[in-house]
Each structure stands twice: as structure tokens, then as C-alpha cells.
Amino acid sequence: MRADQTLVQFLREEKRLTGTHIGCDTVSCGACTVLLNGQAVKSCSVLAVQCDGARVDTVEGLCDQELSPLQQAFRECFAVQCGFCTPGFLMTACELMRTVKPKSRQELAVQLAGNYCRCTGYQPILDAIGRVLALPSPSR
Amino acid sequence: MASKGSGTSLSNPVLRSEDRRFLRGAGRYLADLSFPDTYHVAFVRSSEAHARIMDISTEKAYLPGVVGIFLAADLTSELGEVPMVWPVPGLQNPGHPLLAKETVRFPGEPIAVVIAADEQTARRAAKQVKVTYHRLPVVANLLQAVDRQAGGAAVHPEIADNIAYVWEREFGDPSALEKADDSFFQRLIIPRVAPLPMEPRGLIARYDREADLLSVWASSQFPHVLRLSLAVVLGHPESRIAVTVPDVGGAFGGKMNVYREDLLVAYFAKRLNLTLRYVETRSENFMAMTHGRDQIQDVRVFYTRRGRLLGMDVTIHANMGAYLQGATPGIPLFTAQMLSGCYRIPYIKVRVMGYYTNQAYTDAYRGAGRPEATYLVERVIEMVARKCGRDPLSVRLKNFIRRTQFPARVVTGLTYDSGDYSKALKKAAAKSGIKYWRSEQRARRLRGDRRQIGIGISSYVEFCGNSPSSAHAQLGLKTGGYESAVVRIHPTGAVTVISGSCPSGQGHETVWAQLVERCLGVAQEQVQVVTGTTTGTPWGGGTYGSRSAAVGGTAIYQACQRLIEKGRDYLQHLWQVKGEAIGFEQGVYSCGTRRISLQELAPRLYLAHDLPYGMEPGLEATVFFEPRSYTYPSGTHVCIVEVDALTGKTSILQYVAVDDCGHLLHEPIAKGQVIGGIVQGIGAALYEQIVQDEQTGQLLTQSFRSYHLPKAEDVPPIVTDHLCTPSPVNPLGVKGVGESGTIAAHPAVINAIVDALSVYGVEHVDMPATPEKLWQLCQMGGETE
Ligand code: FES
Ligand code: FES
Numbered sequence: 001m002r003a004d005q006t007l008v009q010f011l012r013e014e015k016r017l018t019g020t021h022i023g024c025d026t027v028s029c030g031a032c033t034v035l036l037n038g039q040a041v042k043s044c045s046v047l048a049v050q051c052d053g054a055r056v057d058t059v060e061g062l063c064d065q066e067l068s069p070l071q072q073a074f075r076e077c078f079a080v081q082c083g084f085c086t087p088g089f090l091m092t093a094c095e096l097m098r099t100v101k102p103k104s105r106q107e108l109a110v111q112l113a114g115n116y117c118r119c120t121g122y123q124p125i126l127d128a129i130g131r132v133l134a135l136p137s138p139s140r
Numbered sequence: 141m142a143s144k145g146s147g148t149s150l151s152n153p154v155l156r157s158e159d160r161r162f163l164r165g166a167g168r169y170l171a172d173l174s175f176p177d178t179y180h181v182a183f184v185r186s187s188e189a190h191a192r193i194m195d196i197s198t199e200k201a202y203l204p205g206v207v208g209i210f211l212a213a214d215l216t217s218e219l220g221e222v223p224m225v226w227p228v229p230g231l232q233n234p235g236h237p238l239l240a241k242e243t244v245r246f247p248g249e250p251i252a253v254v255i256a257a258d259e260q261t262a263r264r265a266a267k268q269v270k271v272t273y274h275r276l277p278v279v280a281n282l283l284q285a286v287d288r289q290a291g292g293a294a295v296h297p298e299i300a301d302n303i304a305y306v307w308e309r310e311f312g313d314p315s316a317l318e319k320a321d322d323s324f325f326q327r328l329i330i331p332r333v334a335p336l337p338m339e340p341r342g343l344i345a346r347y348d349r350e351a352d353l354l355s356v357w358a359s360s361q362f363p364h365v366l367r368l369s370l371a372v373v374l375g376h377p378e379s380r381i382a383v384t385v386p387d388v389g390g391a392f393g394g395k396m397n398v399y400r401e402d403l404l405v406a407y408f409a410k411r412l413n414l415t416l417r418y419v420e421t422r423s424e425n426f427m428a429m430t431h432g433r434d435q436i437q438d439v440r441v442f443y444t445r446r447g448r449l450l451g452m453d454v455t456i457h458a459n460m461g462a463y464l465q466g467a468t469p470g471i472p473l474f475t476a477q478m479l480s481g482c483y484r485i486p487y488i489k490v491r492v493m494g495y496y497t498n499q500a501y502t503d504a505y506r507g508a509g510r511p512e513a514t515y516l517v518e519r520v521i522e523m524v525a526r527k528c529g530r531d532p533l534s535v536r537l538k539n540f541i542r543r544t545q546f547p548a549r550v551v552t553g554l555t556y557d558s559g560d561y562s563k564a565l566k567k568a569a570a571k572s573g574i575k576y577w578r579s580e581q582r583a584r585r586l587r588g589d590r591r592q593i594g595i596g597i598s599s600y601v602e603f604c605g606n607s608p609s610s611a612h613a614q615l616g617l618k619t620g621g622y623e624s625a626v627v628r629i630h631p632t633g634a635v636t637v638i639s640g641s642c643p644s645g646q647g648h649e650t651v652w653a654q655l656v657e658r659c660l661g662v663a664q665e666q667v668q669v670v671t672g673t674t675t676g677t678p679w680g681g682g683t684y685g686s687r688s689a690a691v692g693g694t695a696i697y698q699a700c701q702r703l704i705e706k707g708r709d710y711l712q713h714l715w716q717v718k719g720e721a722i723g724f725e726q727g728v729y730s731c732g733t734r735r736i737s738l739q740e741l742a743p744r745l746y747l748a749h750d751l752p753y754g755m756e757p758g759l760e761a762t763v764f765f766e767p768r769s770y771t772y773p774s775g776t777h778v779c780i781v782e783v784d785a786l787t788g789k790t791s792i793l794q795y796v797a798v799d800d801c802g803h804l805l806h807e808p809i810a811k812g813q814v815i816g817g818i819v820q821g822i823g824a825a826l827y828e829q830i831v832q833d834e835q836t837g838q839l840l841t842q843s844f845r846s847y848h849l850p851k852a853e854d855v856p857p858i859v860t861d862h863l864c865t866p867s868p869v870n871p872l873g874v875k876g877v878g879e880s881g882t883i884a885a886h887p888a889v890i891n892a893i894v895d896a897l898s899v900y901g902v903e904h905v906d907m908p909a910t911p912e913k914l915w916q917l918c919q920m921g922g923e924t925e
Contacts, residue, residue: 004260018172019165021389023338024422028844031338059165071163075155078808081816082645083162084169084338084389112852116844118338118390119645120812121819122852138857 001048007041008032010048011058019059019087023116030115033088034058040095042114059087062094070094070132077128081119088115093129105135153808154664156650158387167387170342170359171419178344179207181405181418182262184252184269185427186244189280189498189837190295191273193242196252201268205257209269210408212239212251219407220373222400222463225618226470231305234296234496236463238400238407244273245295245462246500247832247839248427253404255416278498278837282332282434282459285495295462295496304460304469304494309476312551316486317451320442324527328519329906330512330886332434332459332830333823334426334841335505336849337644339389341429342419343402345409354381356406359388361396361642362682365619367674369398370406385672391644392820393504394429396684397465401428426842431830432505434459435472435512441520442487447528447535449521451487454479456512460494461501467508468501469494473615474509474603480550481517482561482601482774483539488551498837499830504684506820507879510602511886518598518887522894523903532891533569536599537562547868556601556772557875558865564798565599565776571861572778572796585899590786592899593793596779596892600884604876605771605869606685621767623687624678625695627656627703628760631746633739635662637699638670640680641692646878647809648688655693655805659700660738661727678762686773686876689805694870695765702761707741713752771867771875775799777818779888783896788915790826790893792856797884799860802867802875814881815858821885823850829908897921 001010011017011034020043023031032043035057043056062068067075070093080086092115102108105126117125130137161167184196198209215238222236240251252269256262277293279285285302294300344357354376360366363383371378388395401418409416420428436457442450458472476490525535540561541548548556574595581593607621626638637656641648653667670677681687704724711729712719723730728737741759744750748757780794797814804810827848831840841847866873886907893909894902900921905913 012172016174017165018168021169021339022171023340023389024844026422026843026845029338029422059163063164067160067163074163075159078153078156078812080156080159080162081647081812082338082388082390083158083167084645086162087165090163106853109852109855116338116849116851118336118392118820118849119816121815121817121858122850122855123815123819123858124812126852 003049005048006044007034007046007048007051007056008043011043017058017060021084021087023084028116030088030092031085033091033115035091035094040092059090062090070097073128073131077124077131079120079124079128085115085117089117089125096129097132102133105130105138108133108135154650154654154806156647157653158647158649169339169387169389170344170357173344173357173386175344175346175415178415178417179255179257180259180262181416182254182266183250183401184254184266184271186240186247186249186251188244188273188275189247189832190276190278191244192276193240193244193251193271194274195272197270200270201254201265203261203265203268205261206265207255207257208412210253212237212241215239218375222403222465223369223372223398224464224466224468226467226616227618228305228307228469228473228616231469232299233464234299238404246498247837248424248500250400253408255408280498280832280834280837282436282457282495282497285497286436286457295498299496302496304496307473307492308490310489311553312487314487317442319444320450321445323440323442324523325440326523326904328437328439328516330433330435330437330515331907332431332499332502333505333828334431334830334847335392335394335429336425337390337392337394340420340422340425341395341399343405344415344417345406346415347410347413349413352380354406354410356381356383358383358385358402359395360385361391361644361684363642363672363674364640364680365682366398366402370403373403374407374410376410383674385642388644392506393432393508393684395644396682397430397503422844423842426847427839428500430465430503431461431500432502433512434502435475437516439516439520441524443524445528447524447530447538449483449485449524449539451485452479452520453489454516456490456492458492458494459497459499459502461497461499463501465501465503468503470615470617471502471504471509475512477552477554478510478513478602479517480552481514482541482599483517483521484541485551499832506817506882508685510879511821511883514598514600514602514883515886518600518891522891532597533565536565536597554603555769557769557867557869559601559772559774559800560863560865561599561774563863564774564800567861567863568776568778568796568798571798571859572780572794574778577780591782591784592896594781594783594892594894594896596781596888596890596895597776598884598888598891599776600880601772601774602880602883603770603772604686605690605767606687608767608769611770621681622764623681623691623695624762624764625692625699626678626760626762627696627699629703629739629742631743633742635660635667636670637667637696638677639692639696640678640682641688642672642680642682644683646683646688646813647806651806651809652696655696656700659697660703662739678764686878689872689874690771690867690870690876691765691767693805693872693874695763697872698765699761699763702763703759704738706759707738709755710741710745710751714750767869769869771802771869773799773801773875773877773880775880775884777884777888779892781889781892781896783893783914785918788911788913788918790909790914792822792889795856795858797858797860797881799862799880800865801862801877801880802864803873805874810877811860813877814860817879817881818858818885819850819855821882822889825886825889825907825909827908827910
């Protein structure tokens with residue numbers, strides 16, 4: 001492992017886990033989000049060496065055969081278009097579901113500020129995560 | 141037929157098959173592909189907007205692992221330039237070299253190619269290449285070019301006035317203006333924005349010297365066009381280039397171009413006989429992917445006191461950037477074509493002026509010229525309503541093309557296929573509860589509330605189904621507009637459908653399989669969809685201009701029809717009955733008590749033991765569908781905003797979109813396109829803008845930190861609804877849906893903001909309507925009151 005290698009580079013290049021994506025070079029977009037010891041982090045912002053001995057969860061580990069309820073909700077809400085941002089949103093959502101547990105759609109939206117999506121306009125992503133969190137759905 | 145079939149409704153939708161891989165992190169985007177012995181490419185890019193290159197020193201850049209560093213002088217002279225396919229008459233084209241030679245003309249322009257064993261080394265080495273510049277005066281933006289404020293600065297010395305071309309047309313009858321009671325002038329500025337797909341661009345190329353085969357993987361919207369361009373520019377046989385497009389992480393027009401980087405990576409892969417990989421960084425994506433919009437529109441509007449729009453005299457100043465990409469000069473002509481909007485306007489005079497600036501090239505970005513037209517027309521109709529003291533809804537109704545007038549020819553020469561503009565408007569108005577918001581608005585105005593309500597309406601029409609090739613000819617665009625499809629039923633009855641369309645997130649795999657199921661009665665699971673490859677496929681146009689459903693989908697539909705006909709011909713012979721006597725429903729032929737499915741016929745047609753005389757064995761069809769006309773989606777969006785006069789902050793309280801995209805092939809996917817498109821439009825209306833320093837030309841927006849992309853919390857709940865006037869120009873009755881949201885959204889938001897601030901005497905605000913801008917307007921208005 002190179003000393004200057006970021007976690008996302010390590011995952012993609014050494015581990016061939018390419019589900020974690022790179023969408024920027026300023027730690028902005030969240031496409032690279034993974035769970036580091038259960039916490040959502042942008043894996044382009046940590047060095048791989050810093051993660052020695054830590055537990056890292058990536059999108060590849062979210063399910064075996066069947067999609068998880070979160071993934072299923074994404075599918076049913078059509079929260080995926082090009083799919084590039086999707087792993088990042090899923091990992092952030094995993095953390096939110098366990099820790100923050102937003103109480104409203106607005107709160108959820110604020111919590112997702114570190115994840116960008118250029119395709120969906122966020123609405124179906126909020127629908128999907130909101131469904132898993134059992135948030136009241138907005139009137140359409 | 142498209143309205144029938146199972147699983148298209150919102151209540152019981154067919155889920156997207158591609159999501160299975162995307163949700164597991166098993167999508168394969170360009171950067172995910174890996175090949176043995178790959179070398180990496182980085183570019184030395186200009187840090188200056190406009191400068192003479194005095195010296196390039198590569199001495200310190202030969203780090204361990206660097207294979208080569210190449211400058212413009214190292215390229216072979218046979219190498220062509222970046223292809224441009226839209227030679228507008230009178231165009232001054234300065235050419236588009238692959239590397240800057242003596243002069244750099246925009247920030248980020250490639251100067252040298254660095255090739256190294258790994259990506260980090262390549263990038264580090266590129267930073268070590270020292271370029272000495274002599275700064276030249278810059279044309280830092282379009283306004284400077286228009287005002288010639290640049291102090292005589294010329295982007296290209298041979299084009300002293302920076303004018304790329306002037307294109308003029310006079311449409312309709314100028315005597316219509318005699319009935320006008322009044323006229324007014326308005327300048328509208330549509331800023332430069334960036335497409336910003338979440339996946340940046342990239343390309344991998346490898347060369348097999350034995351086979352003389354150049355294999356290329358690219359994040360692109362059109363593999364066949366890329367192959368053709370590589371063949372022409374590199375002088376390599378087109379038949380020995382294979383282009384593959386893996387999963388594409390968004391495109392929005394930015395990937396419907398062939399760039400210098402693409403050509404250089406492929407060129408060096410062949411020349412050095414190496415596998416080369418280039419994936420741009422986000423900063424590079426900001427600098428060197430095409431930008432969109434960037435027009436200044438000067439409009440004189442002629443109208444009657446009763447709110448009838450009689451004519452417009454329009455000058456569109458359009459920013460080309462420093463060089464021309466594939467379609468750069470032509471995009472503003474799309475604006476000119478659409479200037480009649482949803483209305484009967486008897487007279488339109490238009491002059492399009494293209495300018496060179498020291499900025500990246502513009503080209504198609506979601507909507508490509510049509511958002512600019514809709515913005516102009518919808519701002520104009522709003523201003524007419526205000527000047528006449530009339531309700532903007534009734535002024536629109538008064539000027540609309542009526543339902544009974546379709547097909548409707550507008551003065552700009554287009555013939556709109558179908559629509560019901562009044563119905564969409566009324567539906568949107570009812571759904572958004574305009575009456576309630578008007579009374580709320582009155583109440584807040586009366587009590588001088590700091591938070592004012594604004595109601596913005598946008599009725600749009602756009603053209604999709606790109607394109608009838610003859611329409612390209614008329615506008616001087618040197619491409620065809622058709623699309624191809626192959627539908628192949630294998631001997632086992634399994635189906636492969638090959639489409640020339642090329643997805644970047646629109647769900648083609650799902651929709652094409654569903655379409656084949658509906659046509660041929662073959663279960664979707666048995667349908668293999670092939671897109672994004674030039675290997676073993678007919679020429680494909682690609683995916684852009686909301687064309688996949690109307691053009692690509694129709695090609696698939698027609699190929700299916702041919703197979704059904706072939707099966708029927710065979711059965712005529714086998715059953716000894718007339719063709720008309722043989723029915724076909726849900727994949728099964730029947731005549732009296734006899735029944736056989738198309739899939740069951742497949743093995744017999746491949747066995748070919750009992751074919752009628754002259755019938756070819758096999759069961760496949762190739763179709764090139766040439767549309768006879770554009771399709772014209774339309775609709776009305778209503779946006780309700782609240783603007784806080786003390787902070788200038790805009791909150792969108794409600795957004796309602798009623799769209800008519802003809803028949804929908806897949807309702808939730810279409811809805812997703814509309815909503816995603818609206819949010820891109822909201823982004824441009826409120827936040828987004830590419831900015832260069834006025835003096836130095838430095839790019840100030842090169843990352844997500846300085847360029848505000850809409851985030852989840854910025855987005856209002858969007859309510860969608862649709863109506864359907866099927867398009868008569870294709871058998872599916874579909875129109876296209878990829879761009880309509882973006883096209884409608886800009887004026888919906890800006891009209892709402894102007895409406896809110898009209899209490900402060902505000903008549904117009906240019907995009908992006910940032911808090912600073914709005915706050916200032918409120919201050920000024922407050923003072924004059
Ligand atoms: S890659 Fe964009 S935040 Fe990590
Ligand atoms: S689905 Fe494409 S960026 Fe989110």
C-alpha cells in the first residue's frame with residue numbers, strides 16, 4: 001500500500017471493489033461514500049493507511065442474493081438513473097437509518113447534503129430512503 | 141399500441157433491469173475497466189485564458205515511470221483536427237488543433253500529453269512540465285465580446301472582431317406589426333453552465349498491431365460517431381476500430397462530442413502500441429468538457445394593448461468559446477427555430493451572431509438551444525401580460541396555437557405535430573391552486589410582508605425525435621438523423637435487440653426489452669438488449685436530443701413488424717391460407733383453430749426445410765428509421781416561490797409540471813426524466829454559472845466548491861401530471877421526454893421570482909437569481925418606492 005494512497009484508491013485499485021466511485025477531487029460529491037467503523041465517510045478524504053485495522057463496508061457488502069430493503073426501495077422508487085451516485089447514497093442512508101434517523105423529509109434532505117445526484121433530482125431518492133425510514137410521504 | 145401492455149402504469153411499474161447491477165455496485169463504468177499493462181495519460185493544461193507559449197520545459201518532468209511527454213510539434217502532420225459537423229454559412233472556422241502550439245486560448249487547453257506507468261506519476265509529471273507564458277489580452281466572457289470591451293483583443297488574430305458568423309432570417313409578414321399598439325426592448329442573459337454528469341469523461345485505447353485493430357472504450361453518447369471520427373482524424377480504417385461504451389454515469393450532452401483528449405489517447409495508443417487510459421478529474425471536467433447555453437438575447441417585442449403578441453425582432457449573441465466542437469455553431473440556430481414557442485406569432489426577425497471568446501467551447505447541454513428559446517418566449521409573454529395589465533394565463537390562452545390548428549405551421553417554418561396547449565395550461569393552473577396563491581400573494585403584499593409570493597408560469601414546446609435528415613440539411617448540419625435497430629429471433633426463440641441508441645441512465649435496457657415484449661409477445665427476460673458497441677452492429681446515431689423513444693424505439697418497432705410479416709408469409713405457405721386470414725396477437729398467430737407462436741416459428745425458419753420459394757432463411761430484421769418530421773412535446777409548468785426581501789433568498793414552495801410527451805413507453809422512467817430535468821433547470825435558474833475573471837480570464841468555477849450544484853435540500857417537491865396527444869409522425873405515438881423538464885423550468889422559476897419582486901418595481905432578473913442579486917434589487921426598489 002502506498003503511503004499517499006486514499007481509501008477509495010485502495011478499494012478500487014488493490015481490492016478491485018469498483019462499486020465505490022470517484023466523482024470529484026474536492027471531497028464534495030459523495031460518490032465515494034463508504035462506512036468506516038460504521039460511520040459514513042468520503043473515502044477520497046482518508047488515507048488507506050489510516051484505516052489499518054478498521055472495518056470498512058462498501059456497497060458490494062450490502063446484500064448477498066436478494067436486495068436489502070433499502071436497495072429494494074431504491075429500485076421500486078426509481079431512485080436510480082445512471083447509477084453513478086447510487087452506492088454513495090446507499091452507504092450514507094445506511095448510516096442515517098442506524099444513527100440519525102431523520103424524522104422528516106426535510107431533515108433527511110439536509111442529511112444528504114454531502115451526496116450529489118445530477119440525474120434524478122433527488123425526489124425519488126428521498127422517496128426511497130423515506131420509505132425505509134417510514135417517513136410520511138409528501139402529498140403529490 | 142404504446143398505451144396498451146402491462147406494467148407501464150405508476151401503480152404497477154416494470155422495474156428497471158439495470159438497477160440490479162447498479163444497486164450492488166456492479167455497474168461497469170469506464171474507470172472500472174482494467175486491462176493488463178495499462179499506461180496512463182495526463183494532460184498539461186493551460187493555466188492562462190489567453191497567452192503566447194514562450195517556452196515549454198519538460199526537463200524536470202521525466203519522473204521514474206514516465207514513458208513519454210509529447211508536444212504539438214511531436215504530432216504527425218497527417219493527424220487531423222477535432223471534427224466539426226455544422227458549417228453554418230459564412231462561418232469563420234479557425235480550426236481546432238489537438239494540442240496548443242504557439243498560443244493557448246482558454247483555461248485548461250491541452251498543451252502536452254504525458255504518458256506514465258501509473259496515474260499518479262502521469263499527473264505529477266504533468267505538473268512538473270513548466271510552461272512560460274506571455275499573457276495576451278483576454279475576451280473573458282460573451283458580454284466583453286459583444287461590447288468589444290476587450291480592447292481589441294482577438295481570440296484568433298485572423299478574426300479581428302471575434303465574430304464566428306452571422307445568420308439572419310426574416311419569418312412571416314412584417315405588416316403584422318402595423319397593428320401593434322406598442323413595443324418594448326429587453327435584454328435577456330442566459331449564463332454559461334456546465335453539464336456535470338457525476339461520472340467525468342474518460343477513454344481507454346489499445347492497439348493490436350498484428351490485427352491492426354484499434355479498440356477503444358469510452359464514456360460516450362455515440363460510439364459510432366466516435367469510431368467515424370477516430371477513423372477520419374487518425375487515418376485508420378473504420379472497419380478496424382472497435383468502440384465500446386460501458387455503463388455511462390450521466391451525460392446530458394457533454395458526452396456527445398469527440399474531444400482532443402479522446403483523439404490523442406487513441407492516437408498514442410496506436411503510435412506507441414500501448415494500452416492507454418485517461419480518466420479526467422472533476423477539475424478537468426469543469427475546464428474542458430463542453431459548456432452549455434451562454435447567450436445574450438436582445439429582443440424588441442411588438443404587441444397590442446389587449447395582449448396579442450404580434451412580432452419579435454431578436455438578436456441572439458451566442459458564445460462559441462475559443463474553438464468549435466462538433467455542433468457548437470449550430471446550437472443557437474435551434475433557438476432561432478423555436479422562437480414562436482406555443483404561440484401564433486405573425487412575424488419574427490432573427491439574427492444569430494456567434495462569437496469567439498477565451499472560454500471553453502459550448503455545445504449541446506440538455507435542451508440544446510431550446511431552453512434558450514423557451515426562456516425568451518416565456519419571459520416575453522410574461523412581460524406583455526404585465527405591460528397590458530392582464531393575467532398571464534389569459535394572455536397565453538389568447539396567443540396559443542389552438543388544438544384544432546394541428547399540424548400547425550409556425551412562421552419559423554416548423555410544423556408542430558400535435559398538442560393541446562390550453563388543456564395543459566388549465567390542468568397545471570388547477571393542480572397548483574393558483575387562485576389560493578394569488579390571494580396569499582395579495583395578502584402578503586398588503587401587509588408588506590418581507591416574504592413575498594411569486595407565481596411563475598412556463599408553457600413550452602420543443603422539438604424532439606432528432607431528426608429528419610432533411611431538417612439537418614436545411615440547417616447545414618452535416619449528419620443524418622435516423623436510427624437503426626436489429627431484432628434477431630434466435631433458433632431457440634430467444635431475442636436479441638441491437639439499438640443504435642446509447643444509454644447514459646435512461647433505462648434503455650428495460651424499455652427496449654419491454655417494447656419487444658409488447659410487439660412480439662416474447663417475455664422481457666428472454667430479450668437481450670445490446671447498445672453501446674460498434675462491433676457487429678449497424679451504424680447508430682446515439683442518444684441525445686430526446687430521440688431514443690421516437691427514433692430508436694420506432695426502428696425497433698418496425699423491425700419487429702417485419703419479423704411478424706415474415707412469419708405470416710411463411711404461415712401463408714404452410715397453412716395454405718391468405719395472409720389476411722392470419723391473426724397475430726401477443727406473439728401468437730392464429731387462423732381458425734390453428735395457432736403457433738412466432739417463437740415456435742423461429743426454429744423452422746432457421747431449419748429452412750420447407751420455406752416458400754424465394755424466402756430467405758432466418759428470422760432477423762435490420763431497420764434504419766428515418767423520421768419524416770420532428771415530434772413536439774409541450775406542456776405547462778407552474779412554480780410558486782417565496783422570496784425573502786431581507787436576505788434575497790428564494791424558496792420554491794411548490795412546482796407543478798403538466799407535460800404532453802405523447803404516449804409514454806414507461807411512465808415512471810418518463811417521470812424521472814421530467815423531474816431530473818426540472819431540477820437541472822432550477823439549478824441554472826437559481827445557482828449555476830461558469831465564471832471567469834473579467835480581467836485575467838482565470839476560471840473561477842472549477843470545482844463543486846465554487847459551482848453550486850443543486851443538492852437534496854434545494855429541491856422542492858415536484859408534482860407531475862401529463863396529458864397525451866399522440867404524435868402522428870411515428871407509429872408509437874411517442875414524442876420524447878429527456879429535455880422537456882429543463883426546457884420548461886428556467887422561465888417558470890424566473891417568472892415566479894419577477895412576479896414576487898414586482899412589488900419592488902422589478903421587471904426582470906437574469907439567471908442565476910442569486911440571493912445577492914435579489915437582495916440588491918429589493919434594496920433598489922425599496923429606495924425608489
Ligand atoms: S469522490 Fe467526490 S467526495 Fe469523494
Ligand atoms: S443517478 Fe446519475 S448521478 Fe444520480
